[in-house]
Amino acid sequence: MSDLPVTTIVGAGAFVAGTLFGWTAQKTNFCTMGAVSDIVFMGDWRRFRAWMLALAVAVLGTQLLALSGLVAIGKSIYLTPNLGWAGAILGGLMFGFGMTMAGGCGNKTLVRIGGGNLKSVVVFLVLGFFSYMTLRGLIALARVELELLNLNLTSLGLASQGLPDILAKLSGMAPATARAALTGVIGGGLMVWCLRDAEFRASPRDVLGGLVIGLLVVAGWAVSGILGADEFDPAPVTSFTFVAPIGGAMQYLMSFTGATIDFGVAAVGGVILGSFLAAKASGSFQLESFTGADDMLRHMMGAALMGTGGVLAMGCTVGQGITGMSTLALSAPIALGSILFGGVVGMKYLEEGSLSAALKAVFARG
Template sequence: MLLIAFCIAFIMGAIVNKTNFCTMGAVSDWVNMGDKNRLRSWLFAITVALIGVLILEATGLISVDSTLPPYRSEGFAWLRFIVGGLIFGIGMTLASGCGNKTLIRIGGGNMKSIVVLTIAGMFAYLMSKTSFYEVLFYPWVLATTIDLSTYNISGQDLGSIVSAVTGKEVDISRNFIGAIFAAILIGVIFKSADFRKQHEHIFSGFIVGSAVLAAWYFTGSAIGDEWKETAEFMDDIPVGVATQSLTFINPMGETFFYVMSPGNTSLISFGMAALAGIITGSFVYAILSRSFRFEWFTSIADMLQHVIGAALMGTGGVLAMGCTIGQGITGVSTLSIGSMLALCSIVFGSALTMKIQYYRIIHEDEATFIKALSSSLVDLKLLPSKLRMLENY
């Protein structure tokens, strides 16, 4: 199973490096240039994974009702997804890329990303393996979590909610609402004549979505069941044996934990194998294409910004229960409302941070944080234009 995870991620890492599939880049293109092609590629990856999950569940090959993390759980921690997503979105912008892009850049020779991986892994470890989360986050997360079972709703996915409202079976509701959601996405994505010509973006979206789907299949099908049954009889039960797909922030924390006890091979998880596969696939492509380049920080300020961003990524990624891939594609493919909240919050956090950075650059002498923030919110149409404090040239 670890080899399967590595191979799936290896292919994805090579293709993502070649096609420059980048979720933060998608937000940047949209916010700064009005170019939505990479955003549509991301949405296409979501659509491919979503349609695949609908088919696999309808045919009984897998079920994503019980997964790692629990995307469809009855405990709807809505504020956790919003706050975690915002923190992660800010962090990935400061760190020049999400978890997946960090791994891709490491494979391409970017030494800055090794620092980002280390810091993000350390904070993900603190969030998942120590009392850091319990002290700072757990009390308010618990206080704001809605128990959907009290409303006779079996899970936080759209299908379960529609089922509770209409009285129809959950499976029927999931297929119905999932098909509508997928059709809307396809319409939005391919409405653009320009995107229909972007074969590389279409290909990269298809591969990323297929990689997420493949991981769902192998961990959730009969192959995955055998893996889980075998693990129950092992002397050292491996961590993270469950139906799951690609996500990268928590595995960074697992990697940090493993490095402290490298002799304990039971700590090597599916996510860690996928993480290694992304880096290796990217590295192989970089070597074959002769695009491998060493890169380091340009200044102390540059290094500090990346360190802060990495810390926020590790913290926000675990709090939101996923990253731009883990929640933005894997989670959304389950129709989870929590995943959709996290995705929207990540995009907003990243877009707002980019706008603030823009104003701080072009108005270097007068751009206080408040002025940059107000002007950024005006640009994002969240404040009236009369509150603009800086000009957008």
């Protein structure tokens, strides 16, 4: 065993994985908001299938780690018996709408910073400020009140909100059997759905992006769950998520007191570096700033919604949409569905000019 502290080992692993994440997202244009936008405005599903492929790979790999006993994903924040359904819905809607105003989700913000986008630097700062304020500041008071609506599943005889545990309880299956069955149905089903599309298969950039991002989420679980599994000083079991860690990164940059380079903070730095290296290598690095005051205000509003909503929902498009989903937690699809719906409403808001018109357009589209 190394004499290095566990946090240092996990942080180094997260930084390397984050660098690969940033490089891949920059080179393949992997982006949740962009994927939804392609569907809404062009009817192009390829980038969305790339995102779903990442999810499929993450589910299969993460559940394999769990079934093998290598990583105790049950210790993650996603699998507590406390189901925060209200935060998942409200926070997801806020985050989804906010990411359209800010030009991308938390991951895309980091990738755009690496590519030279100065607007995303402002989004980073505002998002981090509001995420930290929702975690430990003024907005935390409202968050605590919202958590009173949480459903404690222990009253139903469940030790966690994991879908395998719920299936095992309802069907009488052995927990491992239920986990394997759901992994095959969800992970395998999504992979088949992605790869059966000829246009998607003909886009190596999208296929590669989905495969690599999914594998990196699995690698994140391995880094924190295996390298961080010290008996006396264990690291939290986690993988990629980008809202609360941006707030943590800001805290670390401002003060060493009470702040550490944990998995999330290290991953944030890695994604920015990886994106920067990819942008410089391809010659696409270019400084970009706001076009005017309205552009800046819109980005700041979106960042505030993302910072607040991402904490309420316990994750972003990656944190809940891929990492949370990979644990098969019940809150993850609730948050993901809310994020996607909020994103569609946000896109229609930018197109129609008002929230009421946007909602009418969304529901009219059906």
